[in-house]
Amino acid sequence: GAVVSQHPSWVICKSGTSVKIECRSLDFQATTMFWYRQFPKQSLMLMATSNEGSKATYEQGVEKDKFLINHASLTLSTLTVTSAHPEDSSFYICSARVRSGRSYNEQFFGPGTRLTVL
Amino acid sequence: QQQVKQSPQSLIVQKGGISIINCAYENTAFDYFPWYQQFPGKGPALLIAIRPDVSEKKEGRFTISFNKSAKQFSLHIMDSQPGDSATYFCAASRPNKLVFGAGTILRVKS
Numbered sequence: 001g002a003v004v005s006q007h008p009s010w011v012i013c014k015s016g017t018s019v020k021i022e023c024r025s026l027d028f029q030a031t032t033m034f035w036y037r038q039f040p041k042q043s044l045m046l047m048a049t050s051n052e053g054s055k056a057t058y059e060q061g062v063e064k065d066k067f068l069i070n071h072a073s074l075t076l077s078t079l080t081v082t083s084a085h086p087e088d089s090s091f092y093i094c095s096a097r098v099r100s101g102r103s104y105n106e107q108f109f110g111p112g113t114r115l116t117v118l
Numbered sequence: 119q120q121q122v123k124q125s126p127q128s129l130i131v132q133k134g135g136i137s138i139i140n141c142a143y144e145n146t147a148f149d150y151f152p153w154y155q156q157f158p159g160k161g162p163a164l165l166i167a168i169r170p171d172v173s174e175k176k177e178g179r180f181t182i183s184f185n186k187s188a189k190q191f192s193l194h195i196m197d198s199q200p201g202d203s204a205t206y207f208c209a210a211s212r213p214n215k216l217v218f219g220a221g222t223i224l225r226v227k228s
Contacts, residue, residue: 004161006161034216042221043219043220043221044162049215093161097214104169105215105216107164109162109164111161112161114159
């Protein structure tokens, strides 16, 4: 159980184009989904937190107009990188928090999406 | 206050040996301490986690030791295997936010 999928697993795009990444919780409903960014040999950095049906909360320094997040249902969140530039190239990982009676923040991660902007 | 300090940065262990990774935190509001294992090009996978009301948790070859007064916790991998070679991240959580350590690259030599 607690499987999270991401699509696509990798994407190459030209500078200036927009890219959409999907994150799905396959066998559970997610109260909250999270989007992280990871550069090579570095740790995960939280970009934003999204709750179903409400606006995402972005971390300091993350441009909300550049990284659009939509959390349409309890099993789907999307991240759209708008007008992508080479510096946006990174490994984007989503996670989902189980919608249950748990008070603690147990998150399950997707397999990640490698974005390369040429 | 929000940082989690993880050490060592990298670790080489012989097959069958014990791998030990340490983490320290400052914020006493953290209420959940998971460890994640990440292979290259993959997302992190939850390995084992502990709540602060417990001093130790064991699952198979993996053990978390938790010292609440010292604000430290550690991961012990017993009988380390080459397949355990990966990057390990500790994390500390308060509601709706995970704070990750910098990661430890573990290599188990056969």
